[in-house]
Amino acid sequence: MNKTQRFAVIAIIAAGICSASCSNEDSVSYSKTVLTNTELKTILTNKGYTFNEQGNLELNDFANNTTTLDLSGTKLPDLSGLNIFPNLKEVKLSNNGYGPIFDFSKLPSQITGVDLTGNEIYDFEGLVNVTIKNDERQTTILHTFTKLYLPVTAKYNIEDLMPYYEKAGSSTDMQMQNASGTLEKYTTLREIPDKYFLKFLKYKFASLFPNDGNQMDISKQMALKEQGEHVMMGYMTPYEDIDKVLSVEGVEYFINNPFYKPFIVALNCSNACNISYLTPRNNIKAVILKNAATPAGIDFSKATALSHLQLSNNSGVTMLNLSNTLIANQEIKDFDVLVKNGLSINHCKNLKEIQFPLSNKGYLSILNLADLPALTSLDISFIAGISDLSLLQLNNCKITYPMEKLKYSFDGETLSELSKSDCIYFSVSKDVFDMKSTTEFISKFKTYMEDSYSDYEEFGGYRWK
Known part of the structure; x- marks a missing residue:
């Protein structure tokens, strides 16, 4: 082989090597979409997935064969971008600190x-949409699952999971953790652990306890005679075993159920x-809870018919957002006959903030705030008419009074322009009385207010008049 032939052979071999190399590089495929979720990208990279500089996922065998992805314990806040996997069907999101709300619409439909x-x-x-037609639930599934594993707190949800179970439970491996953390098949039966509270509920709502059993069925509709019945224990009608009730677990199944006819919980x-x-x-x-704490909180964002709220001895409540309620946001003619319209909060040591509806009517039957050491500000400048205003033991609170809008007193039935005969009952403690804003308020409205300090001795009612 002469020199020319040797160079030709070398050139052919080199070209072949280059061709093979280029061919292998060209054969690598990437996802069409770029993963912009940096936290998810970091997690996936640590799991061995590969991305190019632009953030496209390399669709190698590892990525293409990924049908289940374990993201448990990652605390991943943003679930966007999971659809970058072409064959992903299941995600494990346990122990991620999610709550109190999880939105299934954030998950890709795959x-x-x-x-x-x-x-x-x-x-x-994002799981279901439920409408009521002829007193029957009409459920539309928004995201279908073949496997749905739920935390123990899911037992308190009625609006979403119960209708889903009724509609698609037979085709879904639907399980929920019990108190010890063990998964059990999901059902609509719920335990009422306190036997005396169970007795109270069964007496008032027998139809919700199948076969006269001790479990409440959250999917059942109330019997006709029970519909609209108030859940009242210790108010209006006596209950002989009230002193024996040590737990009211189960009232959540009433308050959190949007499918019952309108009612009051007290x-x-x-x-x-x-x-x-x-x-x-x-x-x-109305919600009236005396000597009952809510450590997990209360979400009033959809309580659009709530016109009266009373909480006492509730160390769990830290913030009350009443923006979407009817409290101070209702015409007098629309006041509920039984509870009127008002707010009474006392002995709630961790309550820091109260938000009232921004655009409101300004009418209340009562505003009673007492022993709220963590409350730092209170703006009640919106009040136009009221019957009873009591502000006691608010020593860390800056109060903005209704110096301009207050025009009426409320006698329980009608509004009347302020006068000596149509007056407001006003009560304060010494710490509130000593505030400059309070003295200015009293100076302007003293003629139209009666001192009801004796009604609030428990909170250090101070005789200001």
Whole structure:
């Protein structure tokens, strides 16, 4: 072989090597979309997935064969970008600190299995849409699952999971953790652990307890005679065993159920009780909880029919957002005959903020705020008419009074222009009386106010008049 032939052979070999190399490089494929979720990208990179400089996922065998992705314990706040996997069907999201709301619409539709155990989730948005037609639930599934594993807190959800179970439960491996963390098949039966509270509920709502059993069925509609019946214990009608009730767990299944006819919840607990996360909807007219704490909080964002709220001895409540309620936002003619319109909050040591409706009518029957050491500001400048105004033991609070808008007193039935005969009952403690804003308020309205300090001795009512 001469020199020319040797160079030709070398050139052919080199070209072949280059061709093979270029061919291998060209054969690598990437996802069409770029993963912009940097936190998810970091997690996936640590799991061995590969991205190019632009953020496209390399669709190698590892990525293409990924049908299940374990993101448990990652605390991943943003679930966008999971659709970058072409064959992903299931995600494990346990112990991620999610809650109180989880939105299924954040998951791509290709995900048909999800594990949410170990989270503190109470509301499950984006799962169903339910309308009521002829007193019957009409459910539309928004995201279909073949596998749905739920945390123990899911037992308090009625608006989303119960209708989904009725509609698609037979085709879904639907399980929920029990108190010990073990997964069990989801059902609509719920335990009422306190036997005396169970007795009270069964007496008033027998139709919700199948076969006269001790479990409440959250999917059942109330019997006709029970519809609109108030859940009242310790108010209006006596209950002989009220002093024996040590837990009111189960009232959540009433307050959180948007499918019952409008009603009032009023519990006067003789013994200190805890209540789980509450999400009153537009069928709750009033919530009165005495000596009952809500450590998981109360979400009033959809309580659009709530016109009266009373909380006492509730160390769990830190913020009350009443923006969407009817409190101070209702015409007098529309006041509920039984509870009127008002707010009474006392002995709530951790309450820091109260938000009233921004655009409101300004009419209340009562505003009673007492022993709220963490409350730092209170703007009640919107009040136009009221019957009873009491502000006591608010020593860390800056109060803005209704110096311009207050024009009327309320006698329980009608509004009357302020006068010596049509006056407001006003009560303060010494710390509130000593505030400059209070003295200015009293100076302007003293003629039209009566001192009702003796009604509030428990809170250090001060004789200001």
